Amino acid sequence: MAPTKRHHTLVVLVENKAGVLARVAGLFARRGFNIESLAVAPTDDPRLSRITLATDAESAPLEQVINQLDKLINVVSIRELPPAESVERELLVVTVNAAAETRGQIMDLVRIFDGRVLNVGPDKLMVSMSGGPNRVDDFESLLRPYGIVELQRTGKVALPRLAKAGGEVGEF
Amino acid sequence: MKLNGGQALMRSLERQGVEIVFGLPGGAILPAYDPLIDSTIRHVLVRHEQGAGHMAQGYAQATGRPGVAMVTSGPGATNIVTPLCDAYMDSVPLVVITGQVPYAAIGTDAFQECDTTGITMSVTKHNFLVAAAQDLPQVIHDAFHIATTGRPGPVLVDIPKCIVDPRNPRSALEWYEPDSHDLPGYRPRTEPDAAAVAAAAELIGAARRPVIYSGGGILKSRAAEALLRFAELVQIPVVTTLMNRGGFPDDHPLCLGMPGMHGNYTAVTAMQRADLLITLGARFDDRVTGKVGAFAPDAKIIHMDIDPAEIHKVRRADVAIVADCRVGIEALSAAVAARGGAEAQADRRQWHETIADWQQRYPLVYAAGEPGEALKPQFVLEQLRDATPSDTVVCAGVGQHQMWASQYWRFNHPYTWINSGGLGTMGYAVPAAIGAKAGRPDRMVWAVDGDGCFQMTAQELVTANTERIPIKVAILNNAYLGMVRQWQEMFYGERYSEVYLSPDLPDYKGWAEAMGCVAMRIEHPEEVRPAIDKANEIDDRSVVIDFRIDTTEKVFPMVPAGASNDDIVLDPSQQPPPR
Numbered sequence: 001m002a003p004t005k006r007h008h009t010l011v012v013l014v015e016n017k018a019g020v021l022a023r024v025a026g027l028f029a030r031r032g033f034n035i036e037s038l039a040v041a042p043t044d045d046p047r048l049s050r051i052t053l054a055t056d057a058e059s060a061p062l063e064q065v066i067n068q069l070d071k072l073i074n075v076v077s078i079r080e081l082p083p084a085e086s087v088e089r090e091l092l093v094v095t096v097n098a099a100a101e102t103r104g105q106i107m108d109l110v111r112i113f114d115g116r117v118l119n120v121g122p123d124k125l126m127v128s129m130s131g132g133p134n135r136v137d138d139f140e141s142l143l144r145p146y147g148i149v150e151l152q153r154t155g156k157v158a159l160p161r162l163a164k165a166g167g168e169v170g171e172f
Numbered sequence: 173m174k175l176n177g178g179q180a181l182m183r184s185l186e187r188q189g190v191e192i193v194f195g196l197p198g199g200a201i202l203p204a205y206d207p208l209i210d211s212t213i214r215h216v217l218v219r220h221e222q223g224a225g226h227m228a229q230g231y232a233q234a235t236g237r238p239g240v241a242m243v244t245s246g247p248g249a250t251n252i253v254t255p256l257c258d259a260y261m262d263s264v265p266l267v268v269i270t271g272q273v274p275y276a277a278i279g280t281d282a283f284q285e286c287d288t289t290g291i292t293m294s295v296t297k298h299n300f301l302v303a304a305a306q307d308l309p310q311v312i313h314d315a316f317h318i319a320t321t322g323r324p325g326p327v328l329v330d331i332p333k334c335i336v337d338p339r340n341p342r343s344a345l346e347w348y349e350p351d352s353h354d355l356p357g358y359r360p361r362t363e364p365d366a367a368a369v370a371a372a373a374e375l376i377g378a379a380r381r382p383v384i385y386s387g388g389g390i391l392k393s394r395a396a397e398a399l400l401r402f403a404e405l406v407q408i409p410v411v412t413t414l415m416n417r418g419g420f421p422d423d424h425p426l427c428l429g430m431p432g433m434h435g436n437y438t439a440v441t442a443m444q445r446a447d448l449l450i451t452l453g454a455r456f457d458d459r460v461t462g463k464v465g466a467f468a469p470d471a472k473i474i475h476m477d478i479d480p481a482e483i484h485k486v487r488r489a490d491v492a493i494v495a496d497c498r499v500g501i502e503a504l505s506a507a508v509a510a511r512g513g514a515e516a517q518a519d520r521r522q523w524h525e526t527i528a529d530w531q532q533r534y535p536l537v538y539a540a541g542e543p544g545e546a547l548k549p550q551f552v553l554e555q556l557r558d559a560t561p562s563d564t565v566v567c568a569g570v571g572q573h574q575m576w577a578s579q580y581w582r583f584n585h586p587y588t589w590i591n592s593g594g595l596g597t598m599g600y601a602v603p604a605a606i607g608a609k610a611g612r613p614d615r616m617v618w619a620v621d622g623d624g625c626f627q628m629t630a631q632e633l634v635t636a637n638t639e640r641i642p643i644k645v646a647i648l649n650n651a652y653l654g655m656v657r658q659w660q661e662m663f664y665g666e667r668y669s670e671v672y673l674s675p676d677l678p679d680y681k682g683w684a685e686a687m688g689c690v691a692m693r694i695e696h697p698e699e700v701r702p703a704i705d706k707a708n709e710i711d712d713r714s715v716v717i718d719f720r721i722d723t724t725e726k727v728f729p730m731v732p733a734g735a736s737n738d739d740i741v742l743d744p745s746q747q748p749p750p751r
């Protein structure tokens with residue numbers, strides 16, 4: 001099996017019970033798989049939690065990752081979401097240096113990327129922005145030259161793309 | 173009916189048909205030991221919790237029923253981690269109950285608190301921390317279900333003391349008998365896919381050099397008979413891995429015996445030259461494949477296993493069948509029969525001739541000892557094999573003695589060979605033999621042990637004699653950590669580092685007698701048979717025989733670690749085959 005550098009997004013439904021995340025994370029560690037990003041929260045059914053995780057298929061073939069995960073008793077279902085068949089979103093919150101002379105440029109970027117200003121200081125701004133992972137990457141790299149003070153990304157969440165028949169809605 | 177958690181635990185175990193529990197009490201599990209007095213369940217008091225775990229394993233492997241162990245929190249729990257890992261690797265169904273500090277104390281580093289579920293997460297099929305007394309009947313019901321279905325394995329149930337302590341109000345519950353499981357993520361699949369079975373039958377019919385590669389899944393799914401019928405139908409030779417010795421009779425003309433690192437030449441080479449490996453309940457372990465990239469290069473692979481994660485894990489399968497082996501093999505036999513059965517198979521006369529030729533030219537051999545020289549371990553095992561009933565249960569430790577036992581015994585019945593295959597746990601033999609004897613009191617049970625292994629768990633012979641579970645132990649005493657010595661001799665230029673043990677410190681005979689055993693020390697070939705005969709006549713006590721064997725004897729054949737199976741090293745007396 002030729003290793004690929006591609007990341008895979010897995011949506012793992014688990015029982016919403018104590019210690020389940022530790023089981024999932026422990027399995028990745030023990031089997032030598034990597035977790036690139038991770039987002040967890042209960043679903044609309046309070047008995048279940050949804051884990052969205054990205055893993056690289058370099059550390060192990062994806063089917064091994066899925067098969068081993070599936071052996072965990074508390075894992076109810078696993079589904080791979082190929083990027084082309086899903087809508088992915090990630091949230092970024094960042095504090096960036098924004099002295100008077102650059103503040104306007106930064107505000108322009110925030111507007112272009114549909115971001116929001118969360119907090120304003122004398123020479124810093126805290127802004128948030130959400131979008132597909134690539135857009136978030138772009139936003140982050142455009143802000144970087146101004147001097148990032150602190151930055152946090154949530155890790156992506158994803159849902160399967162709807163059938164096209166209902167009319168296409170552009171991705172924002 | 174109002175019960176407390178301790179009473180509910182005993183009742184739940186009784187409901188599961190548990191007849192015996194191996195264990196040792198302590199603070200956190202103490203309240204559960206009180207209702208044990210009034211229970212129908214027999215308890216075997218071990219001398220070390222590792223012994224309890226291995227006894228439960230021996231019991232499970234001899235009977236097919238889940239083994240149960242019960243220990244206290246902290247050190248009791250950590251002492252049983254090795255058997256849990258062993259059972260996980262070898263898919264042995266266990267339910268291990270551990271005491272835990274009271275709920276309110278969890279997380280405070282209380283006396284004898286440890287994170288048992290955290291520590292054992294990666295060495296159990298599943299584990300539970302019981303949150304409330306009311307949950308206990310359901311958790312025990314689930315634990316046995318998980319341990320015994322699908323790919324079997326160990327399940328641990330960690331019970332905070334407050335839940336079983338009648339003085340604590342948290343221990344009160346209304347008794348109920350659970351009859352279902354709420355395990356939405358657990359759906360083991362046992363029925364094979366018909367299309368995959370048909371594809372397998374097709375490959376089998378056309379194969380000219382097929383081998384059946386049978387592993388521990390045969391015994392776990394009680395498929396020995398199904399395998400026998402299948403092999404006879406298709407007339408295809410069978411190798412039996414270390415985990416499936418006895419799962420196909422050694423005396424059967426189609427049996428090639430054990431493959432792998434210390435497998436015999438024919439079993440190893442038949443797999444290497446095969447054009448089809450019909451893999452049934454085996455997992456392409458590195459001890460079988462040698463260098464994976466060079467393993468069975470021309471073979472197509474049929475892989476049947478109940479665990480989907482085994483498929484394609486090490487070797488890509490051409491046909492994958494996720495199924496319980498018994499159900500799957502029966503389906504395969506039916507599919508082969510539907511395609512014309514034995515008559516519709518490819519012509520394999522040449523393959524059978526080649527195999528017979530290998531068997532004749534490269535049998536297992538050893539240099540017989542000269543009179544006056546130390547005993548040969550292989551000779552001792554041949555004598556033991558010939559002097560004991562054919563359905564004797566043989567348990568082994570880990571090392572050279574284990575490999576010689578597997579090589580030189582003739583296993584003709586399933587569930588007569590019990591060893592630590594995946595984890596390779598020294599000290600397994602004595603406690604596993606006690607567990608096996610407890611489960612099969614009608615059978616003779618021999619532990620074939622190394623001197624190093626014996627020193628790790630010998631104290632359980634006190635348990636055996638106190639509890640009147642008589643076993644017999646043959647120590648193949650080579651005064652060395654022999655298997656390690658063999659590697660140092662062969663691969664480290666005879667530089668021996670920390671492998672010498674001394675033949676008579678401890679004095680094995682004196683030690684065994686101090687533990688209540690009948691004991692003998694045997695140094696000469698002519699004494700071997702009489703000593704074994706004497707041991708076989710004793711059934712009210714355990715017997716230990718200290719066989720003084722040749723310290724330099726090595727296990728052959730051998731595929732050096734990491735080497736290709738093509739580079740198998742034969743006994744020095746045998747001419748290597750032309751390449």
Ligand SMILES: Cc1ncc(C[n+]2csc(CCOP(=O)(O)OP(=O)(O)O)c2C)c(N)n1
Nearest residue numbers: 571572573596598622623624625653654655
């Ligand atoms: C608990 C444990 N520690 C270390 C080892 C590594 N090891 C494998 S075989 C062996 C030697 C066993 O010596 P002995 O019981 O005398 O058996 P022999 O090989 O001499 O027959 C050792 C140390 C092991 N398998 N298990």
Ligand SMILES: [Mg+2]
Nearest residue numbers: 622623652654
């Ligand atoms: Mg030894």
